[in-house]
Amino acid sequence: MTATMIKEFRLPDLGEGLTESEIVAWKVAVGDTVSLNQIIAEVETAKAVVELPSPYAGVVTALLEQPGTVVEVGKPIVSFEIEDHDGDAPAGGAAGGAGEAAAVKREPNLVGYGAVLESSGRPARRTRTFASPTATPVAVAPPVAVEPAPVVEPAGTPVATGPATHPATSPATHPEERPRSTPPVRKLAKDLGVDLEAVTGTGERGLITRDDVRNFVGGGDLPAAAHELAGVPASEPEADQTQAHAPAPGVRETRTPIKGVRKFTAAAMVQSAFTAPHATEFLTIDVTPTMELLAKLKASRAFAGFKLTPLTLVAKAVLIALRNHPTLNTRWDEATQEIVQYRYVNLGIAAATPRGLTVPNIKDADRMSLKELSSALTALTDTAREGKTGTADLSGGTISITNIGVFGIDAGTPILNPGEAAILALGAVRKMPWEYKDEVALRQVMTLSLSFDHRLVDGEQGSRFLQDLGAMLADPGMVLAMV
Incomplete structure (x- = not known):
């Protein structure tokens, strides 16, 4: 036996x-x-x-x-x-x-x-x-x-x-x-108390969609705030990841336990805000040439099948600018009282998820071509949407970008990701009256907001980095003078 x-x-x-x-x-x-x-x-x-x-x-x-x-x-x-x-x-x-x-x-x-x-x-x-x-x-x-x-x-x-x-x-x-569905759909089903085993999927190859879940409970257009990932807004209906729920009659307040990603993020942001002396600078620039370049690249056969966004080009410009301003790619080691200079760039991209803010990063982004960077950003986006970002992708970042422009925001003061010397916030691209060739013209304008750790980055260094970044976005041909 x-x-x-x-x-x-x-x-x-x-x-x-x-x-x-x-x-x-x-x-x-x-x-x-x-x-x-x-x-x-x-x-x-x-x-x-x-x-x-x-x-x-x-x-x-x-x-x-x-x-x-x-x-x-x-x-x-x-x-x-x-x-x-x-x-x-x-x-x-x-x-x-x-x-x-x-x-x-x-x-x-x-x-x-x-x-x-x-x-x-x-x-x-x-x-x-x-x-x-x-x-x-x-x-x-x-x-x-x-x-x-x-x-x-x-x-x-x-x-x-x-x-x-x-x-x-x-x-x-x-x-x-297991019923085929996406993480956002499973969250909606959980919020509505729906067993996905009982739902028939009408999507491709039997995929259960949000509409399938809504129809199962009697239809109705439930209010939802679209999940936006930094740089690439959600396009599929399944990408909606947060739900607005009306409180029960007579309920004046509700309580939600602080745990998981949100708890970790809160602790990290408090540590960052009260440990690293933040300084923030702003630069508003005419990015019409960059937007024209973006349109040309999208229409080019060489980039067929690649997803290109303003974030893609800004990310590439950041990686180029760091070559001349390496102090923004450093870390303050309090334990050893040393400044750690990275010889590589793990580029973090801030992402808003139902569980809170996460900042997955692209390893060795500085070694990537524009096509490779585009593919890496797309993969990062898809993984975050599916809720499958691993811990390895969330650690080891050296500098970050957050795209607040997807929410229609022009500028802000981003908080540093702990352990990093700088973070760049991209504002919305807006058509505005702007001085152009000594005349006033309608141009596409963006504001860049750069926060940095003043222990590591002096005001001059931060300003020159932002100036070079702005110069490349205002005239992409300036890249030839910087590489």
Whole structure:
């Protein structure tokens, strides 16, 4: 008879030394048989939502935390009944003595959420699964039962485990295909209490759209604020990621827990604002030549299939200007009392998401051609829209750009991304009366707002960088004089 043992899986450090994560959703139920590296949960760190793979192959005996619960790293979140291949554990129970020691040797060392290697040395293939809503999602000591739900709002005390639950005594479900939808649609469904399993998708290849969800609850045009990613406004209906909800009659205020990305961002902004002495300068320029260049590039065969925006050209101009003004690509190391000069540029692009502000960055952007930069910006945009930006993409930035112009804003005083010396805000491009060849003409005008850490960047250095950047955008031919 094959010996078995109960193993608890503790929440791993998902990167960047984060101390806690929120359980967003379980993808398995008690009694499910899972394979190694099968996705068992979605968890939200302070930076991103990530998928958590199973470190074991076995049967789920208990889900120790409910969706919506913030869990500290190292705390058990799920238990499995697994085979004890060393044969030292008593059947059906927890191993002890030598068996436990052997199990510890097999304990996966999960840092981040990469694949655990099989005995062959190759990563096991991930299988995306979705637990049926009829399954019992949490194992409890009898006779308490927990009503299942596809999505659960933060509530309740973590459920303690009782004795090991066997599939014979707990309804088991077989994994089935997860309904095809985008993260914004899943959020809308969650807000409206809709089970996507019951919705028929009318989109391409059965994709469930926002209209499908709205029609399921009886139609109606729900108010929504379009999600805007820095530089590239949302174009698909599914990109709407925030919902305006009318409060119940008589309700004068509501409270929302501060957690996840918003909590992390708030702490980072406070640290930045009260640690780095900010200085901000503004420059308003005629960008008509840049907008004309943009139109020519879009019509060019050489750039067919590439998505070009004003942000693309501004980002390229920033990378060129940094060559002559490297002090804006530095970091103040308080611990060693040193100024760190980067010899590369990881260009951050601020993005507004339903979970708060994130600043993913393009690694080694200074080595990219305009086409490569365009592709990288598009990939960054698509990934952020899908809510799949990884922690690696959110760390290591050296200088950032935020595009407030997509909201119709002309200028602002952006706060530095912690650890960076400068951040540039792009204002809206507006047609305005402007002096042109000693006459007043209607021109396309933009305001640049540059905030910098005055410990690292002197006013002269910041001004000259902004001046060179403005010169390139006012006359793209000036690039020839700067490279």
